[in-house]
């Protein structure tokens with residue numbers, strides 16, 4: 001997030017696109033509701049009638065995968081209504097003229113045809129956002145999990161840039177990170193092309209710095225992303241895989257492909273707290289400590305580094321992940337020595353100044369938001385105050401491209417996947433909590449009443465959902481939430497794993513699979529599993 | 530700013546401040562039961578009464594705004610007697626359950642009874658009995674212990690925006706319940722539980738797991754979504770028995786059902802407890818030495834034969850920063866490849 005969570009309540013317009021915030025980020029959802037009580041207006045763009053719609057002023061139910069068209073349509077209106085922040089554009093951005101021309105094609109009339117959103121709603125959303133004083137945009141995987149996810153993100157950035165809505169308190173662009181420490185894992189360099197702190201592995205000066213600090217020869221070749229690793233495993237290019245606390249069998253698209261890839265490895269090590277679907281395929285399984293059994297830090301979605309504290313001992317012989325890595329590393333001839341876990345954070349601060357000012361002592365009670373370069377720095381609640389790191393921000397013209405797999409005669413429905421309130425991610429933790437499974441016991445497919453009637457499906461019937469990649473059987477939940485032609489499946493359930501159906505097609509730039517749109521058909525009469 | 534005096538002390542507060550807030554600002558205690566700083570004032574319990582010079586009846590300080598020159602007295606024998614009577618009235622209809630009540634030791638009502646020295650009920654009256662139990666899985670609703678402060682109703686409406694419960698019926702029969710007295714069927718955020726001043730609302734899973742004695746409380750961060758809520762783990766004998774959250778946190782003390790009630794996986798019997806190595810197709814128990822030596826040996830051989838880039842590592846968005854840092858350092862410096870990623874994209 002460029003802003004922080006407490007700033008939400010002072011937004012005057014909140015534009016939520018592709019985020020079912022109240023279910024996936026409940027506490028951020030509460031801040032949004034608080035903002036509404038203080039007079040803010042909410043704009044929701046979502047193919048499903050999510051809870052937040054109840055609190056919204058405008059709801060745009062666009063067809064899945066048409067975000068770029070919708071956003072361009074809004075920007076077209078902003079331009080026509082002269083709501084462009086000329087001063088900001090001139091001082092802080094470049095490429096506006098080319099970008100401006102690229103919007104000509106996206107009149108609200110035309111966008112209505114592509115997205116299914118009535119012209120008048122596109123106009124009122126654009127006016128609301130364009131005229132607001134402290135608006136912020138919030139999005140999650142609904143924007144990024146597309147083959148054109150990068151384009152979606154550019155479109156959002158364009159909208160914020162042209163209206164100058166960036167770099168102020170309660171005003172900005174806010175991707176909401178899904179898991180407790182996704183932000184931290186990325187910050188810490190668990191990405192194939194960057195060291196900790198977003199420092200590129202292929203720049204010689206940076207590599208030299210890390211080689212000195214780590215006293216090791218480092219590779220200058222950017223590595224493979226998670227999804228590429230699976231493909232490389234299929235092609236015998238990756239032979240051994242070490243997985244710590246992840247469950248790709250459940251979380252990756254096209255489960256059959258993932259399982260095949262993992263089975264094709266020479267050697268698979270899985271380190272986790274439970275025998276996950278992925279651990280079952282491993283050659284060695286290592287038992288690790290869970291969050292309550294260790295000391296360290298997590299970084300939340302607003303870049304706040306917060307203190308995780310050990311409350312109890314791990315069960316049996318389970319050990320902290322850090323202890324396991326250090327011991328393994330020592331046995332492989334590379335000895336990393338730390339007396340205290342805090343020394344690791346200090347080492348990180350030495351290599352990445354943005355966290356140099358953060359110590360366990362300072363975050364004992366309240367976390368600090370990076371950048372926090374010095375010990376007396378108060379942390380940074382919002383980014384880009386008084387400018388961008390690279391000087392000027394550029395507009396990136398984007399054009400609408402349909403999703404890779406659209407409904408056709410054989411597969412007439414669009415499937416979109418996501419989370420629900422009572423379960424979490426692949427379910428490896430929440431599925432073990434009895435109470436949560438009483439209220440959210442099984443997988444379901446949300447289907448619009450009109451579609452259900454046409455297919456003679458009653459609420460609670462077992463149906464079979466099939467894509468080009470596989471089939472799953474699950475309960476139908478007849479609901480007004482999805483529009484006609486759209487179905488939704490939460491991906492937490494191993495019995496009916498939504499990712500058996502999804503499309504592994506990747507975004508060419510950031511390699512995110514297209515989990516939010518694929519074509520499926522729905523059949524009845526298979527009589528259960 | 531408005532100038533007034535409380536117990537003879539000059540106090541200056543912004544216009545619109547209530548007498549209660551002004552007193553708290555000046556560090557002068559006033560007992561309350563139905564007040565919550567983040568909810569609209571209610572004025573239901575009358576425990577917060579104070580004397581204001583010139584007004585001949587005591588006023589509820591939580592609903593009365595300050596005025597210039599006001600002279601407030603927060604305590605006097607008459608006021609304390611009135612407060613005691615109010616408490617006795619509440620207790621006349623309260624099960625004397627403290628021995629087995631989950632809330633004992635952390636109960637506002639019990640604490641007030643203690644300070645006002647109320648042991649037996651002078652006013653022992655008719656008791657409400659609610660035979661029907663709510664069988665939702667999360668929240669124990671013990672309505673005999675409800676004092677109708679309305680905090681749960683307000684929080685559900687004003688903070689959570691759900692409105693799952695309300696006060697139904699009147700007078701002696703008044704009661705907090707979902708529509709038509711059905712089982713609670715809501716978002717199960719437990720916000721209502723967190724503000725209940727008595728044992729009327731508690732967590733079902735808390736039952737007889739421990740109260741205040743021998744409990745360690747550890748402040749940490751929720752393991753689920755990216756909001757990063759602060760949670761307090763209540764631990765007894767190496768087991769998490771309850772989760773709560775302090776009010777002075779980023780999440781203001783509010784949590785979602787996963788954060789508040791989703792903790793039992795920690796002590797789940799199915800947790801992995803020992804390293805396992807696959808032998809003849811089966812995963813068999815092994816020691817740490819065996820497992821780690823085996824991995825070091827196999828990774829070493831793969832690297833020697835196919836090169837470092839034939840090895841890859843997936844790290845976890847659920848592990849700490851320190852662990853993620855060590856993991857990528859291991860892959861880059863010990864193994865020698867940049868093939869390291871996590872599931873940010875998924």
Ligand code: SF4
Pocket residue numbers: 681684685689691692693694713715716717718719720721722
């Ligand atoms: S658990 Fe949450 S939604 Fe349910 S009644 Fe309590 S406050 Fe309302």
Ligand code: SF4
Pocket residue numbers: 025026027028751752753754755756757758780784785786787788789
């Ligand atoms: S309590 Fe709920 S909202 Fe808060 S971090 Fe945990 S999962 Fe997220």
Ligand code: FES
Pocket residue numbers: 560561562563564571572573574575576577578589590591592
């Ligand atoms: S606290 Fe003022 S009436 Fe209850």
